[in-house]
Amino acid sequence: MGPFPRMHSSSHPVATVEHLSSHVGQTVTLRGWVYHKTSKGKLHFVQLRDGTGTCQCVLQRAQVGEELFEAVGRAGQESSLWLAGSVRQDARAPGGYEIDVSAGSVLQAVEGYPITPKEHGVDFLMDQRHLWLRSKRPWAVLRVRDAVITALRGFFDQRGFVCVDAPIFTPNACEGTSNLFEVPYFDSKAYLTQSGQLYAEAAAMALGKVYCFGPTFRAEKSKTRRHLTEFWMLEPEMAFATLDDVLDLAEAMLCHVVQEVLRRRKSELLALERDLSKLEAIVPPFPRLTYDEAAAILAKEQGSTFRYGDDLGAPDETLLSNRYDRPVMITRYPEQVKAFYMKRDPHNPGKVLCVDVLGPEGVGEIIGGSQREEDLDILLARLAEHKLPESYFQWYLDLRRFGSVPHAGFGLGLERTVAWICGLEHVRDASPFPRTIYRLTP
RNA sequence: UCCCCGAUAGCUCAAUGGUAGAGCGUUCGGCUGUUAACCGAAAUGUUGUAGGUUCGAGCCCUACUCGGGGAGCCA
Structure with a gap:
């Protein structure tokens, strides 16, 4: 695992998704897991889940740097990570708020998480x-x-x-x-x-x-x-x-x-x-x-x-x-x-x-x-x-x-x-x- | 305990008694606004277990195992 200082390695305060609306315009850190991710060329959209809710985080290759961009690219569903960026209201984002990521780190990159965003049966889900x-x-x-x-x-x-x-x-x-x-x-x-x-x-x-x-x-x-x-x-x-x-x-x-x-x-x-x-x-x-x-x-x-x-x-x-x-x-x-x-x-x-x-x-x-x-x-x-x-x-x-x-x-x-x-x-x-x-x- | 239904790829499901299939996920490549993205390519199987019928069984029969829904009982 990567370094995990008590909060994060950026100087930005930690916020929770639940209370993001009170941080609009500020730069904050979210800590959590990859709930869903989709990539389009030099852009990653990460739905970050932090326990209190999920928030869309946008990573642009030019802004976050090659290392973080590639690391997030390799991070499958339920990878753990923190991301820091400015909070913005955006109608295109599922929760209404979005993070323009400027820094972050993947703690553990995961592949093969069993529960995919598709249909599953009761028995399988209860086993999981x-x-x-x-x-x-x-x-x-x-x-x-x-x-x-x-x-x-x-x-x-x-x-x-x-x-x-x-x-x-x-x-x-x-x-x-x-x-x-x-x-x-x-x-x-x-x-x-x-x-x-x-x-x-x-x-x-x-x-x-x-x-x-x-x-x-x-x-x-x-x-x-x-x-x-x-x-x-x-x-x-x-x-x-x-x-x-x-x-x-x-x-x-x-x-x-x-x-x-x-x-x-x-x-x-x-x-x-x-x-x-x-x-x-x-x-x-x-x-x-x-x-x-x-x-x-x-x-x-x-x-x-x-x-x-x-x-x-x-x-x-x-x-x-x-x-x-x-x-x-x-x-x-x-x-x-x-x-x-x-x-x-x-x-x-x-x-x-x-x-x-x-x-x-x-x-x-x-x-x-x-x-x-x-x-x-x-x-x-x-x-x-x-x-x-x-x-x-x-x-x-x-x-x-x-x-x-x-x-x-x-x-x-x-x-x-x-x-x-x-x-x-x-x-x-x-x-x-x-x-x-x-x-x-x- | 009883009645009904089911078990096939990691997941969800197809397959008239006649070569085991698809979608999703995974892996690789492409893409600057995605919402379960999209386009191209690849890998993936002891068909729940054990018998039986048959030239031939995923499919028919018997038993068992596991599970789902319901009855009874109860919150």
Whole structure:
């Protein structure tokens, strides 16, 4: 590699592509990689990618000298380099700004970068995920994902929630349903968490309003565009709260996140060819249906295989969400299709105080939440009905023995949310290094 | 676990049971305004694996491997 002084070997200040507009008329240095290059005789056009964006840099043989001109000529896609030159507004340049290069150096000349600017298949690109992240679409998605995470944390911080993270190694199934990943744990076994909720409930009794946010794992052999084996979930939990508080919180949270992404990542959304009007429509109030109301709608639909009493299937959810231009909240499902800890609805026998929030545009369930059962005896009975071993849940039952209060919360799937906001076909594209049933690498 | 689809050059894809092809990328040459440039030339193959049918299989049959989409389950 060539010399790489802390910034560069020219005396010009380092700029980033993101903030080039504030440097018009100045001479600056950009450091990055060759995203694309085309040459026409004594002229090179380099699309320099610096992580914050890409900028066209123009090299004229007569201006930059033989050595640099030839070096850039030999530098293929993703060669690393720095270039210094004056910043100029130019309508012919893709980003609107252009660098007239006067100096620079190629750090590493590369040839044979696997990802060419042509079409590639999903499997090939996922094998190259460590490199694919440099391409425009993954880059834009990761920037939106970052803004979603920042907006979520800001939202809960502003409302007085305390972040209390849950363990990833757990001794047993939180809900006793899904298949878990088993891992050796010294002389015994542990399982990777499928939800931090039970721990969040404990934290809520200690701190009032809390949320946990971390990776969760499902060993289900799901093979659809909505499933990963590892994904991030944000789970708020509130003491002294009801199902209605959950609905209001989820609605405000989703609106805040979408607003923040629109404010901070508009150019990334446009790069993803996202229809912004679909996101601008995400304002309160969200439609709220009970399970019974949803069932009545499905009963009138042709081709639906839904039977009253069943959980909603994926096609049913798509059918319902397509009726609205914003997320739809479906409450009060039959107790037999939901988890043991959900509180029964006192005004609605056989139903529980729960909610599924279905994202628009067929993205599926992005939030699942409920008011929790706070009564010790009822919870014991529910554990028995679900044939769950009481001994594993003693600490959880303590929460009902010592100052039990009504409380409620939900879980938000981060990748599904990002996929929805970005308009992605598949949740795997919302994760930097997705894990699916058949993919553990890179 | 079940259903459907697929696997041919580095990549994306063609090829009636009868000589293995194209575009892009790569390499070389040309060009002072390119946007996935263009023009000319060159190199590139264990057709996923193992059997079978046939005079002859990339193509038909069987099994397997890997992958894609969907169901169930769920965020």
